[in-house]
Amino acid sequence: MSRRIQEHYKRRATASRAYSDYSVVPLEDGTYRVEKVDGTTYLVNLDAGTCTCPDFQRRIARREELAGVWCKHMHLCAASFGRSR
């Protein structure tokens, strides 16, 4: 896993602006619904390490060297609910 890229996403997620731009709603099945202020919604599964955002789907999930990297939304969910990796 690329530590540098992981830290990049983590910084983006933990920037104070991220908390006002997004709201995170835990769902019953253990996943999270991340809603951006503009209405965009993504589904995050921390156990599986997946997110439905384009950044994850088109970039992280497709590149072997990025395996295990969390996108901004996953970091945001983890930070909001006291989980870390």
Ligand SMILES: [Zn+2]
């Ligand atoms: Zn994402």
